[in-house]
Amino acid sequence: MKAIRGGYAVVGALAGALVLMATAGCSTDTAKADSPKAAPSSAKPTVSAATIAIEPANGTTDVKPSGAVKVSAANGKLTSVKVTGPDGVEVKGALAADGASWAPSDNLKVSTAYTVDALAEDSQGVVANSRSTFTTLTPEKDAGVSDNIADNGQYGVGMIVSVRFDRAVKNKDAVLAGISFEAADGTVVKGHWFNDKRLDFRPEKFWNPNTKVTIHYKLKNVETAPGVYGGVDKDEPFTIGRSQISTADVNTHRMAVVRDGQQTDSIPFTAGKAGFDTWNGTMVVEGMEGKTRMTSAGVTKSGSGDEYDLVVPHAIRLTDTGTYVHGNYWSGSVIGRSNGSHGCIGLTDTEAGSSSSPAGKFYDSTLVGDVVTVVNSKGPVVDAVNGLGGWNLGWSQW
Template sequence: MVSGSVRKHGLAVAGICVMLLVGSACSDTEAGGSPSPGATQSSGTPGASTTPGASTTPSPDPGAASVSVVPAKGATSVKPDTPVTVKTSVGTLKDVRLKDDDGDTVAGSFNTEKNQWTSAPQLEPGASYTVTGSAEGTDGATVPISSTFKTLKAARNLKASVVPLNGETVGVALPIQIYWNNPVKDQAAVEKRLKVTTSVPVDGSWHWVNSKQVNYRPKNYWPAGTKVTVNIDTQGVNAGSNTWGSASRKISFAIGKSVVTRVDVKKHTMYVTINGKLARSIPITAGKDGFTTRSGVKVIMEKFATKRMDARTVGIKPGDPEYYDIHDVKWAQRVTSSGEFMHGAPWSSGSQGSANVSHGCVGMSLANGQWYFQQTLRGDPVIVTGTTRKMEPGNGWTDWNTTWAAYKAGSALS
């Protein structure tokens, strides 16, 4: 049996222990001592995470921009198809520009991080270039960029002449034709720089006629009303044999209404279809024996309200019974390089619709010739049938006499 005094003494000791425990806990907090194992500290910042294991990634030390430019400053004989690159290993690039000695700017672009800028690979041969701009380091300081270099001189420059003309409205059969001033050895490299865009989908192909000419036509005639742009982006292209593209060009043109002409030599009749509907049947005369009109798909190349026609241009000399020299042939439209035309021919009115009496041209009355002239555009097709004499390749714009498979095979990228 425990005495009352002992019980009171025990309670007193327990009370002292509780006070010591409480006092010890308060003392640790107020003194800033280390928490006991497993305890969690709060940052005291509202919303701060107290999840065990959470950490904060320290910011990198600030640093100055460190810029490199390729080609190197002062470089010479740089290949024109070399892209210019500007990089910084610290920070970002600002407002990089590449200009030639005429002040023309070369296109370029930044990467996503804006720590690299790359130009288009289209420098002009034999030119000086200047790179300017700036880079900003992570220290906030701006570092200027300035570098110059020169491209190599080409043995031959490559430039293009183009059919049709910029802004021209042409017929539905006109092939785009690019004529180079120098032969192209690496036709694939050059063709990669050629692009045709259209306002409506068109399936088309490039076709190399020879080393100095490449043409483009659609699989079928151009849709009436189509808008077409040709981008000849050949500045800086390596055409082979130290021939380099020295200029780029862009032309735009439009396709007019659909005017398709069919000439049946045996029936001595020409049928003109406009936008899919027969507009007029015209009595004609074509080439007589020895001057047979060629059959095939021809394309109107030139138009003359009045044209002098001298037989000497086709090898017939004065004194020959077949010689002629007519100074005022009306409504003449050329369809072959060798001299076939569609034109008014009042001197053969008695034979039109019944006999072939010309030297190869398709003749019609002056009234019909004028009407037809007013309907057509350069590039409209003239399909001739009824003779055994065929169109020779290259005797005019003869692209449509080649099968589509063979035409596509003429691409350097096929």
């Protein structure tokens, strides 16, 4: 009997457990049915998938001022790039249309520390940032730039600006881009390379009188040749004065002087005799030299009877090879009648140089940059590279 009661007891316990399990099971199912479903997570990643690459690398020194800075992004787009120097001024630059890269639009300065700060976003809008600092190189060689313009100087309407370099220029396009002209009347000026060390500038036609002009040199940070830099950043203002254009007709032995469109003088002269013919073409006054010693060295042969060694008054230089308008006190009988010089244009003067002589008056009325054109000579046209002879090249050749 005990055994049976014990059996009942077990059965009862099991039944109770089953009831409890069934009840618990119903409670669990009910809870699941009544509870809301979990919403998907909308939190952004904390680390951006975008990566930024900056060249030059952080801490780099001796960086070239052109072409060395590059910023790019992968797995995202650049949103901001700032390159600043020690003065806080930002370097101008532009993002690519696809946001993948940035590059400066100007050369950096030499001998300068720069900081690059860049931001990029990935497709989730998570921002990445990067910073780099570097220093540009200090040039060891200078191109040695000079020109024939004095600050605030006044010049004639034929003035050609001639820029010379002590060291040969290889990067001519970069140098040309680093020199610009600003004329008050909007005159367009174009440069012409005669060789690796000479770059001349002029307008298509003679300058308008009384024009204010400024040359802007931005060459300090321009590499003119491997390892050589321009070394100069400056503005150089000058003014074009009144117009004076003189035409020397070798046939008539008269030089017509036209000032601001009106002829003011007709001066008798003597030009180069046979074998020493004066250059034809347009020449520009490049120097006012006053009294100048002139010799026949390199002009005539020794023992030819054409040797000379003279101190010449009122010397106005027209070419590098030695063509002048100058005072002549030794050939009075031929001036205005025939040609008896060794290539120069001789005007009546005294040995001491008189300000009241034709030579003296012309000298005192002349500016560097004035035009002297020779016509009807038997000589060839002056070479464009000889002095400021660039007007003898057409605009399409310039």
